[in-house]
Amino acid sequence: AQSVTQLDSHVSVSEGTPVLLRCNYSSSYSPSLFWYVQHPNKGLQLLLKYTSAATLVKGINGFEAEFKKSETSFHLTKPSAHMSDAAEYFCVVSENFGNEKLTFGTGTRLTIIP
């Protein structure tokens, strides 16, 4: 069975400082991992994905994430936060081998302090 744990329900950072949103996963197979972002009153937008290629994945808006199998982690980072980054971020896992179901973490709300 697959699962995702997002270690922080809420993260606040000052504009221009680095962002770190933490995610640990559990999977019986080689997983695909994703980060989705949800801005207020908007749908879920794919930020980036890992699908067994390069372990450091670059996404949109300057975000990146590193897959660390030894730590079962897939933390999301950004060097410098922008006000527009304020949103809810979801770490998501999908087991391959025909399992189409995405399993979501509980989400991390990112607040940017001006």
Next chain:
Amino acid sequence: EPEVTQTPSHQVTQMGQEVILRCVPISNHLYFYWYRQILGQKVEFLVSFYNNEISEKSEIFDDQFSVERPDGSNFTLKIRSTKLEDSAMYFCASSEEVSGGPSETQYFGPGTRLLVL
């Protein structure tokens, strides 16, 4: 850029009433999904659909729920007799076919917020 669309954006209904939530997936996608997010909780998988059949469903997706692709563009979720606990945001998603199976990347619509009174 193509996107998944959903209608209505908001729906209020009385307990026991039937509701139909509509989705238009990305046009060349063949795999379709419904998820829901109860307020304050995580997004949960409901059902996946391919080739006019349900391919996987969760425990949440009981006999009160059904899905249909009535034409070449729409994908619907029907709740026959709504309950208070069905109040949630419902997301539709779609993915393309890759090497004979679903791409691992699913694209989500903006959601329908359902409120059951």
